[in-house]
Structures are given as structure tokens and as C-alpha cells.
Amino acid sequence: MSDFEAVIGLELHIQLNTKSKMFSSAPVTFGKVPNSSVDYYDFAFPGTMPTVNKQAVIYALMMCNALHMIIDDVLMFERKNYFYSDLPKGYQLTQEFRPIGKNGYLTIKLNDSDIKINISRLHLEEDTCKQFHTKDYSYLDYNRAGIPLIEIVSAPEIKSGTEAAKYVEKIRSIVTYLGISDGKMEQGSLRCDVNVSLKRKGDNQFGTKVEIKNLNSISNIQKAIDFEIERQSELLCSGIEIAQETRRFDESLKETVLMRAKVDNVDYKCFTDNNIPPIKLSAEFIKAAIESSPELAESKLKRYVSLGLSESDASIILDDKDIANYFEEALASGCSIKLLANWVNVNVKSFINKRNVEIKDFPIKPNELSDLILLIQNSKINNVQAKFIFEKMIETGKDAQTIVEFMGLEQISNKNQLLNIVKKVIKDNSKSISDYLKGRNRALGYLAGQVMKQTGGKANPQLVNKLLLEEIQRRK
């Protein structure tokens, strides 16, 4: 391998979650009864005609902006002609000649350094039917036919499986944060085709390209590429030429396997569709679309770090857009960002993982969590109490303050009240004092525990520690 370097290009197809389809008024749905979300046009009834979905155009513009692309302000569609069972009209409407976006980039982080990956084009098109094959029959589900897609084509300059995985993760994060797609690879709303070739280091000549299809997760993209680089370099080292072919990743073998040899490239006989006259996108329309974009993870990360959160904690929060939204809402209610991140990353996540639910089903509302944290911040309760209250909140649906009041849980932060108890504990446990003075630090914990016991766990732990130390010092 060391003699070669990999040249990798990715083509991503991303389903947009618009209300209706790209060229018809049928609803975009997932998991509905087959062939129930369709219009005459999606079935390609002779004489039906396409009308462009404005929302899909807006979403594409948002994505072009997020990827720093040059936007074409004339919208046109071409027909890509080929015969296939899953293609209703016998052609797919796509933007062959004038993609809505071109020449953009994104940056990924790898080993603490930023890598810029160029993106050649982004265009709008329509999805095909979904096919199911049984032994004797093939079934077509037109619900998928006509769902808006954006295709994003990277420049062939990705160098490893890890880079490719980071690239896809970044795109996925952007589309989910923009709210234009759910970006779920396992459900096919984000699909990835990979082109891999090897060339000798320093050489300008590209090697023969192998295409890998049917990759259903980001980790498989990485594994498939790593395997493919290994496979191709072994072949090249043994003097065997790489065949131009399409392969797929076999999950059980953890290998890419041959799907079909690629003869010549298919000639799609593209030409412009005349049913959709060229649409001029006004500067105001493009501007409004861009300005309607929600904040991206990258920008949120910078903001959180500036508020004092560590980059790693922030990244964990931002990994999941729904959790990040929850976090954002709680943060707006005024609690400490560090405490909040801790509570969300530990307690909230452990609950939703254990119950296998989504954050939207989590019973504590963001502002209620913020209120709980504010009680900690203001020393009204301690962490042990907070955990207890947290569980009670889930159980009863009541807010923190109500639970605190109802159960008399408010923390004892009254110095005189605590001092009396501390003095009594010290008097009753003289052995522990001498242990502590001999250097057994654990003895202090034991004494604090005794104070907690006497107060029913309501004592302010910081204050208890402080008073204990003061009293012990005084007795030395």
C-alpha cells in the first residue's frame, strides 16, 4: 500500500423531507401502505406533466449555501433516459447541464487538523420506485417514486475510509440541522456510492475506478473503502490490472464483492425537459431561502465553547440533532451550560438509552430540567437530592420545585443549624478524628456521611465539609 495513494469520490443521494414530491402534489411519506402516496404523475400516466416543488428548491438552496457553493439562478431540468423497471416514465428528471450548485466545499476534522474537501456539484432530481423481489415476482412501490433528492458529488480528493466517513458524517449533520432530510442511511434517505481508485504516489495518472454501491451505514463506508484500498493495492503489487466494475459491501464477509463488470458507461441521452420552462430564481428568493436556514452544528459548537463548554462535551451534545435541540431549549432557560451538558450527556441520555425511547418522548421538558439545575446552582439542593428529584420528576411529571417543597427536600445551608450537628458528630466519633489526623483522609468522608445521616441527606455537602475541617482544625 505504501507505494500507492487512494483517490476517492463520493456521490450522495439525499431524500428531502418536503411535504409533497418533487414534481407532483402526492405527499412524501415513509412506511405507508405501498402505492398509497402517489399521484397520476408519479405513475407516469400518459399526458401527465411535472410541476416544480418550490420547497425542494428552497432546501437545495439552503444546502448549497451550507456547502459554500456557487448557485445557478436559472432552474432547468434534463431527462436522463434509460429503461429500468423502477423508473416510471422511462426517464428521470435531473439537472444534468445546470446543477443548482457547483464548486463548493466542506471542512472535516481529522487528528485535530482541518481538511477541506471540495464538492463539484449539487443538483435536484427525483427518486425512483422501490423494488421488492421475491422468488417469483418483483413488486414496485411508487410511494418512493418522485420524492425529491439532492445529489452531492465530491471532488475525487478524499484519501481514506476515515476521511470519507467524516465527510458523510458532516453532510448528514448539515442536512439534519437544516431540517431538510432525516439523513437516515439505514432507511435509505441518505445513500452513498463510492468510487475508489489507486495511483502511484506522486503520479498524475489516475488508476481504474471501482464503484461500490449499497452502503447502508457510515461505518460500512469506511470499512468498504479500507478493504477496497487493500484489495486494489494487493492486486497492483502482484501485477494484476484493476477491472472497471461495480462492487457491493458484504456485511457478513466484511468485504466488497463483485456486482457487475462495467462495460461502457450507459449513455443516458440527456436532453432538456420542455415541460418545465427555465425558471429564473430572483436574488430575493435565493436570499430569503438562505436566511431561513437554521443554525448549523459547526456554529453552535463555536457558540457553546465561547460559553465555556469543552469542545468534546459540546460535540457529544451536537452529535444528535434532537438532543441538541433539547439542550438549546434548556440552555435558553438560563442554567449553567456545563452542568446542563453534564446532566444531558449523563442522566438524560442514560434514561433514553435504557428505555429505548427518543428525546422527544423524554418526560422532563427542557425548561423543567433547567429549573432543576438552577436549584443546584443556587445551592438549594445538592447532587444527591437532585438525582432523587430527577427521578421523581420522571415518575410524577411534577416540576422540581413542587417536589422539593412537597417532600421537604430543600438543602440545609444554614450554618448554625449545621454547626450544631457537626459538633455533635465530632463529639461522638473521636476515633475518626484521630484517624484523620493520622492522615486517613477517608475518615472525613465517614464523618460527612454521619452528618448527612443526621440531616436526612439534606445538608449542603460543601458546607458540611467546610465546617468539619474547621472544627477539626480547631481541636488539633
Next chain:
Amino acid sequence: MGYMSKGLLEIHNAIIKGEITPLELVKEAVSLALNDDNNAFEYICANEALEKVKRLDDSKKDSLLYGVPIVIKDNYSTKDIPTTASSNILNGYIPIFSSEVVLRLEEQGAIVIGKAAMDELAMGGTGTTGHLGMTYNPWDKSHKRIIGGSSSGSAAAISAGITPVSIGSDTGDSVRKPASYAGLVGFKPTWGRISRHGLFPFATSLDHVAYFTRNVFDSAYLLNILAGRDDKDASSSFEKVDDYTKDLNKSIKGKKIAIIKDIVESISDKTILDSFYKTVEYLRSKGAIVDEVEMDNKLLKAIYPTYFIISSSEATSNTACLDGIKFGNRVEGKTFEEVMINTRTKGFSSRIKRRFVIGSFSLFKENQQELFVRAQKCRRMIVNAFNKVFEEYDAIYCPAAPSIAPIVGSNNNNLSNEYLIADNYLAYGNMGGYPSITVPIGFEKNMPFGANLSSKPFQESLLLNIANILEEGTELKDLVAK
């Protein structure tokens, strides 16, 4: 009896006066259609029409189409009525929706009594290539002469006096040429003026909704009904819709009309030329300024091949859904590819397949620049040349065809100027999307022939005005083959 050979106004007045009822009109038309001997019909909607006329909404009583039987070319989608475009591949296809044109006509109270035969998938100009065979020209009782196509049945039905109007479609000259052979007014408004939704596409950039009437007034009246934006057709225009009947009798004094010299000069038929020049003198007598204008002969000769490359290329894609899996009568095979190949091989006639081969060949990557893109550039040059004429003139006026309806099987010299220019020039109207109308101007051997007027896009009012004045001069209106 006998109302079906009249114009819309006469029929309407008869209804208003109570001389006849819509039910009687429909019965008359259906019975004439059932007795048709010109092979004009794919399907006669006898029961459907009688059902519909019984449920007619009399709030539309004032419409000239109220209760009026009409015929629709078989490439318009009609709900619950078989629609085959005269191709075997679509035998048995019953659409589940109606095209916008049909909806608008029915909304006015018109009753569809039949689907008209046509050249297969509208790809032909003779009316001889539909799967039911040749449509005859009603003016020739010996059934030797063609009526022209592709809107052959629509032309035959109205010239035989079966209905007063009929809907066709025009991609090259498919309404305007048969109109000349059948003694009818054949009108194709501007591209985008009428919604194409529901019209089976042949060549999207050239396809037009078009129709036949017996007089210019009826054409103007139909446009009032059919023109206007339809959100289902993104290419339909937002341009304001006029009352196209209101300017019909305006003076044409000072209107400038161009005759394209090379087109007229390529015609050898003396009778046609004489009649044509008589109409020119008449137009001048009405104050129009009529000039002969030169145009590059090479461009005129390029119209037909340019049309052929573009239309065949677009056709390959437009008919791709007819593959036996989505639509089209399936012929089985072991794989989906085999099903598609078998279905298309069996379903289309060899003439259609010839066009597909030419179209696909023109679109192949290695040929696209040389053929398809070159044809598009050529189209632009042709349109530029006509646009230049329209900069100075209100209309272009020429004979619609170099001859009366030919005898079937008669050989054309396909390389003659007459064939390449006069017989095929009308497609310039499709290339530029111009409104274009053919009206009868004379007879030869008891067969009618017509001339064609075209204007700038969306100038239908002016075009119909000139056509109406011309009709007054020729007195050739409401012709029915006897």
C-alpha cells in the same frame, strides 16, 4: 335533422328557440358516427354521451357549447373512455383522468361522442398509419384520397358533418394540413396558450393543442374557452386571455402581411396558385399591405429535417413509459428487459420504431452535437428568420399545402423543393410556437384546399381578425363534404 353540419351559433340558436334539444343533438351525432364510412373513429361513446347529456347542467345554457356533440382526437386522456392514440401498444388502456382540454369543454356543456382515429401516436401526416387503418377523405367518395394527419379522424368527422367542432393536436402540421385537405378551419394557437395536460406527448417542445371548426368565428369562440393558465401544465402561459371573438370584424386596413416567396414559388399547382393570388388581391382590396418577402431557401429546406430530428428525439423519451411494465400491453419475457423489448417490438408499428431509431441515434453521446444539438441550433436560425419577418409584418400568408389531398400511395419526390418546402414548411409554426390558422380558399377536382396565416406569439386576436376577413372574401365557410 341536419344540425350537425352547421356552425356553433346556428346550433345554439336552434336550442334557444327550442327547435332541438341537446339529447336530440347527441342522438343525431351518435347515429351519424355509427354510420360513418370514413374510418374516422377509434371509439364511439354512444352510451357515455347519452348518459352525460341527460345529466347536463343547464346553468351553462348560454354557452355555445351547451349540449354540443364534439369529437376528441384519441391522444387526449379521457376518463373512463378507451384511449389508444391509434397504437396497438395502448389497446385497452382506459385513463382514470381527463385532459384539461376535455374538462374545459365539458364544463361548458359539450358532449364527447367519439374518439377520433389518427396516425399512430400522432407520428405521421397521412392518416393512414393508425392501427385501424386508413381514414378516408369524406370529399372523395371513392375513398382513394387521404385526409392527411395526424389528426385524420378529427378532420374527417367534422368535414363529414358528424359534429360541428373537433379537437386535434398539431406537432408539425397535424391539424393545419388536414384542414387544407378537408375544407376546414384548422387552428393552432400559441405554444402555452392552451394547457397540454392530458395530451399524450409526442414531441414536447413542438406539441400544440389544436382544433378544427367550420368557420373562423367558431375557432375564436373555442379559444375563449380553452385559453389560459393551467397549474397542471407548467408551460402554460399566464398571458391574459382575450375575448377572441370581439375583433373578428375589425378593418384590416394597414395590416402588413408577408408572403414568403420561396414557399409559393416551390408550388406547381396552377389552380392553387391562382386562388391564392386572388385572395391576396382581396386582402389588398380590404386595405392590407401584402408584400412578397425573400427567405433563405436553405433554411426553408431545413425545416423538415430539423423537425424530424427534434421530434423523433423527443418522442423516444415521451413514449418510454410504454414498456409493458408501467403502461402498454405486456408481452411476457424472462426478465424485465425481455418484457420491455418484447412489448415495444410487438406494440409499435415499424414506422414508429424507425422514428425511435432515428431519435435515439440523434441523442447518442457521440452523435448528439452533430444531430440533436445541431437541429436545435438550426431551429433557432429558422425561428430567428421568421421572427425577423414578424418584426415588420403582422402575419405571414402562404398556401397551406402544394396540392389537394393526395391519392393514397402516390409517390412524392422527397428531394423536390415542392416536397421539402411547400409540403412541410408549416412546422415553422411549431418551432416558433406561433399561432397559425388554415382556412379554405378554393376547390380543385371537387376537392378543397386552403391557405395558412400565422402571426407573432399571443397575437391570436389579430390573426383571427385577418382570417375572418379572408373568410368573408372567399365565402368558403361551413363546408361539409356532400
